[in-house]
Amino acid sequence: MKDSPAKVFKKACKQDLFSLAPMAGLNFEAEYVDSFDVLKVFAAHGVEFLLSSQGKVPLLDCNGKIICLFFSANWCRPCKLFIPHLVDLYETLRKRGVNIEIIFVSFDRDEDGFKEHVESMPWLAVPFDVNLHRKLIDRYRIDRIPSFIPLCSDALTVDEKVIEWIEDYGADAFPFTKKRHEELKDLDRRKREEVDLQELLTREGRDFLIAGDDRKVVVSELAGKTVGLFFGAYWSPPCRAFTVQLTDVYNNLNDTKGRCFEIVFVSTDKDLKEFNVSRTSTPWLAIPYEDRTRHDLCRIFDIKKIPALVIIGPDGKVVSLNGKFMVSSYGAEAFPFTESRVKDLESALRKEGEALPQQVQDVKHEHVLKLEMAKAYVCDSCKKQGKFWSFFCDVCDYDLHPSCLEKVNKD
Numbered sequence: 001m002k003d004s005p006a007k008v009f010k011k012a013c014k015q016d017l018f019s020l021a022p023m024a025g026l027n028f029e030a031e032y033v034d035s036f037d038v039l040k041v042f043a044a045h046g047v048e049f050l051l052s053s054q055g056k057v058p059l060l061d062c063n064g065k066i067i068c069l070f071f072s073a074n075w076c077r078p079c080k081l082f083i084p085h086l087v088d089l090y091e092t093l094r095k096r097g098v099n100i101e102i103i104f105v106s107f108d109r110d111e112d113g114f115k116e117h118v119e120s121m122p123w124l125a126v127p128f129d130v131n132l133h134r135k136l137i138d139r140y141r142i143d144r145i146p147s148f149i150p151l152c153s154d155a156l157t158v159d160e161k162v163i164e165w166i167e168d169y170g171a172d173a174f175p176f177t178k179k180r181h182e183e184l185k186d187l188d189r190r191k192r193e194e195v196d197l198q199e200l201l202t203r204e205g206r207d208f209l210i211a212g213d214d215r216k217v218v219v220s221e222l223a224g225k226t227v228g229l230f231f232g233a234y235w236s237p238p239c240r241a242f243t244v245q246l247t248d249v250y251n252n253l254n255d256t257k258g259r260c261f262e263i264v265f266v267s268t269d270k271d272l273k274e275f276n277v278s279r280t281s282t283p284w285l286a287i288p289y290e291d292r293t294r295h296d297l298c299r300i301f302d303i304k305k306i307p308a309l310v311i312i313g314p315d316g317k318v319v320s321l322n323g324k325f326m327v328s329s330y331g332a333e334a335f336p337f338t339e340s341r342v343k344d345l346e347s348a349l350r351k352e353g354e355a356l357p358q359q360v361q362d363v364k365h366e367h368v369l370k371l372e373m374a375k376a377y378v379c380d381s382c383k384k385q386g387k388f389w390s391f392f393c394d395v396c397d398y399d400l401h402p403s404c405l406e407k408v409n410k411d
């Protein structure tokens, strides 16, 4: 395998710094030389111990570990939002047996802020020393926080994105290289193109979804059904409105067509309490809140706004990413939510419109009414809901069902 120019350059630099390293096997060892390098910087500053929330840890304990530097501050909101992702990564990688250590370098304004910040981290910290911090910030050209510098790979050339990758992929982002990122994107693409519900909706140690009444339903029960992945949150009014429409469609389809349609709620609620309100007030299944799968599904299907409804057919193919539009426009009629079904509905609607007059006079209204397409209206004659074609007066904002029309007899 050929190294990128940046990597060749880096290796050359390392050779200079570590002329004592034996030439044979250097290419392999070069991957980890930076970790020794930073330990040397610490040692040169008289640092013998690093700090942890449990107390002091001898610097020597880091020998042989894959070291990542984490630049952060207690006062920084993006840092605080990122730390839970990093804690998850750190704990997961260590469980997987990766010999990784994260060392926090502080941007805190004072030692009190620093101490409080260290308390929130399960990894190590460089003791509070403004001069040493400055030196590390310069050395690794840190111009923003949070910054995460893995000293184990060629990630130095791509470090701007490392924070995002960790947020997106968690521990799977390791070892944070461009190559790894490409692999993960390919994997997402495959998961999107050949949906395997088992792979998509389960997680190590969990093969079930939870129902509103706390029942656990194994994912294999979804086989052969049309499945809608509903991305939503209770805090969002459009999601709450869509939930009402979707509940109608769900109940209607399951009453009339057997249990052919299932919804899996992928929550973006702010907390567990809110999630439980969402979950227990709806008739369908949900991914458990504490589970990373929620986050993975948002990424795999590139969900940018909620509500969103991804429809997966009984054959495991994504039928539509736009189920939200189909459900809110056509309700249960849109089933099985395929493009061809929607085309049929649209053409039937067009024909219906073509059969109606463009303008008309009704005995109940003084003005001429025009044929219009409306997403939803209330008929001013029968007071019932209407959808699509309406005879409309734009002077009075008057709507009339085509079926409620009583034409003025011109004779």
Ligand SMILES: [Zn+2]
Pocket: 379, 380, 381, 382, 383, 384, 400, 401, 403, 404
């Ligand atoms: Zn009416």
Ligand SMILES: [Zn+2]
Pocket: 365, 366, 367, 393, 394, 395, 396, 397, 398
């Ligand atoms: Zn009018």
